[in-house]
Amino acid sequence: xxxxxxxxxxxxxxxxxxxxxxxxxxxxxxxxxxxxxxxxxxxxxxxxxxxxxxxxxxxxxxxxxxxxxxxxxxxxxxxxxxxxxxxxxxxxxxxxxxxxxxxxxxxxxxxxxxxxxxxxxxxxxxxxxxxxxxxxxxxxxxxxxxxxxxxxxxxxxxxxxxxxxxxxxxxxxxxxxxxxxxxxxxxxxx
Numbered sequence: 628x629x630x631x632x633x634x635x636x637x638x639x640x641x642x643x644x645x646x647x648x649x650x651x652x653x654x655x656x657x658x659x660x661x662x663x664x665x666x667x668x669x670x671x672x673x674x675x676x677x678x679x680x681x682x683x684x685x686x687x688x689x690x691x692x693x694x695x696x697x698x699x700x701x702x703x704x705x706x707x708x709x710x711x712x713x714x715x716x717x718x719x720x721x722x723x724x725x726x727x728x729x730x731x732x733x734x735x736x737x738x739x740x741x742x743x744x745x746x747x748x749x750x751x752x753x754x755x756x757x758x759x760x761x762x763x764x765x766x767x768x769x770x771x772x773x774x775x776x777x778x779x780x781x782x783x784x785x786x787x788x789x790x791x792x793x794x795x796x797x798x799x800x801x802x803x804x805x806x807x808x809x810x811x812x813x814x815x816x817x
Contacts, residue, residue: 635672644677647684665702683735697728697747704733707741707759714747734769738788743778756784770804770811783811 632650634640639657647666652658656670659677664670665684675693676682683702688694692706695714700706714728729748733739737751740759751757755767758774758781767773772782772790782790785797785804791811795804803814 641677671708689741695728696725697730699730699732701733701735701737701753703736705738706733707739707743709742710739711742711744712747713745716747736786737767740774754784754786754788756788768810786813 630646631648632646632652634652635654637654638652640646640652641658641660643660644658645663647664647668649666650664650668650670652670654672656672656674658664662677662680664682665686667685668682669687670676671688671690673691674688677696679696680694680698682700683704685702686700686704688706689708691709694712697714698712712731715724716729718724731745731747731749733751734753736753737755739745739757740761742760743757744762746762746764749763749766751763751767752769754770756772757763757767757778758772761774761778762776763773764777770783771780772784773780783804783806784790785799785802787797787799789797789799791797791804804811805814
């Protein structure tokens with residue numbers, strides 16, 4: 628145990644990795660150098676992170692995910708099992724392009740469904756939801772629900788992660804939303 632965190636005996640954590648309080652790192656995961664995990668993260672089995680990857684507080688990364696240099700998760704991101712992140716648009720095995728890795732940013736409280744593929748260089752805004760198996764090739768706006776190959780906007784989701792119907796009322800918590808010039812906005816109730 629390190630820093631109040633649990634690291635399974637089969638996990639490998641490089642010496643210069645920073646691990647926040649209360650993290651759990653499970654079987655056969657490997658955290659490479661200069662990576663940073665915020666407090667309360669849960670890293671499933673067979674996850675590879677790094678080098679130089681930043682993960683915010685309370686993120687959950689499910690089994691069989693690889694986060695390469697250039698990927699940044701803000702706080703409370705959920706990453707489903709077997710999600711694929713790429714790090715270069717035009718790879719060749721015989722050409723070293725490690726200095727060309729693209730930045731991919733996942734903003735706070737976004738959700739990425741199982742088996743989705745995230746093409747490098749995109750930004751997924753806060754509270755967005757990526758459907759399982761989707762291929763994300765362009766930026767995703769806040770609160771947007773996208774799915775398919777390539778992923779296309781098919782609706783809106785609330786902060787609680789519920790799909791919003793025509794009433795734009797969250798069925799889980801009753802919060803109300805409207806679509807404005809700047810995307811989806813929660814309506815203040817007086």
